Amino acid sequence: GQNIDQPTEMTATEGAIVQINCTYQTSGFNGLFWYQQHAGEAPTFLSYNVLDGLEEKGRFSSFLSRSKGYSYLLLKELQMKDSASYLCAVGRGGYNKLIFGAGTRLAVHP
Amino acid sequence: SQTIHQWPATLVQPVGSPLSLECTVEGTSNPNLYWYRQAAGRGLQLLFYSVGIGQISSEVPQNLSASRPQDRQFILSSKKLLLSDSGFYLCAWSSGQDNSPLHFGNGTRLTVT
Numbered sequence A: 001g002q003n004i005d006q007p008t009e010m011t012a013t014e015g016a017i018v019q020i021n022c023t024y025q026t027s028g029f030n031g032l033f034w035y036q037q038h039a040g041e042a043p044t045f046l047s048y049n050v051l052d053g054l055e056e057k058g059r060f061s062s063f064l065s066r067s068k069g070y071s072y073l074l075l076k077e078l079q080m081k082d083s084a085s086y087l088c089a090v091g092r093g094g095y096n097k098l099i100f101g102a103g104t105r106l107a108v109h110p
Numbered sequence B: 001s002q003t004i005h006q007w008p009a010t011l012v013q014p015v016g017s018p019l020s021l022e023c024t025v026e027g028t029s030n031p032n033l034y035w036y037r038q039a040a041g042r043g044l045q046l047l048f049y050s051v052g053i054g055q056i057s058s059e060v061p062q063n064l065s066a067s068r069p070q071d072r073q074f075i076l077s078s079k080k081l082l083l084s085d086s087g088f089y090l091c092a093w094s095s096g097q098d099n100s101p102l103h104f105g106n107g108t109r110l111t112v113t
Helices: none
Strands: A003-005 A008-013 A018-025 A029-038 A044-050 A053-057 A060-065 A070-075 A084-092 A098-099 A104-109 B005-006 B010-013 B019-026 B032-038 B043-050 B055-058 B066-069 B071-080 B086-096 B108-112
Touching: A003 A084, A018 A029, A018 A053, A018 A104, A018 B055, A029 A060, A029 A070, A044 A053, A044 A060, A044 A070, A044 B032, A060 B066, A070 A084, A098 B043, B005 B086, B010 B019, B019 B032, B019 B086, B019 B108, B032 B071, B043 B066, B043 B071
Parallel strands: A008 A104, B010 B108
Antiparallel strands: A003 A018, A018 A070, A029 A044, A029 A084, A053 A060, A060 A070, A084 A098, A084 A104, B005 B019, B019 B071, B032 B043, B032 B086, B043 B055, B066 B071, B086 B108
16 A cells, blocks of 8 residues: 655744655555645645755755655745645556645745 | 646536546646646645557546547546545646656645535
């Protein structure tokens, strides 16, 4: 089976850095994806890791360790608009099927 | 550029009534297509995926069915809705290349009363 765990809620201050962790157990691992979802809206793609290491994309970075079944999303210079849910998803098997965690709701305060 | 359209945005239906949600993709050919459901406070659950016209794979047993009558059209249906079918339904597409991300439509919020 598959299991994806991430914290339910986090809070942070505007301008700060926050790290959102994700651990997973799955068969047929085919990449680790991060999505952002504002309340009532569709998820939007943020980043993707298939090899171990850090991928940086502007204020957002994502890290993967396949041996540990672990990833994190790092958000720098937080802005109020970053308040949203962040979804960790694992690619499983073929056909780009993604299995999602329940998401981490991030609240950014002034 | 590619776009994905999903309608309606919101829907309120009585228990036992039929359902039809439609999704179309523009700007790409032979995409992989997906239907997900998101229950309140929970993660996205993959319901169906399709890699071509008429090819439908179901991930979980349920009260719903899917069809792909055209290359860029994906339809989610039910003959008789249950209360438990309430949720946020999201259609998505990918290019089909290995490790390509999914791109989601704006979703349909379904309330079964």
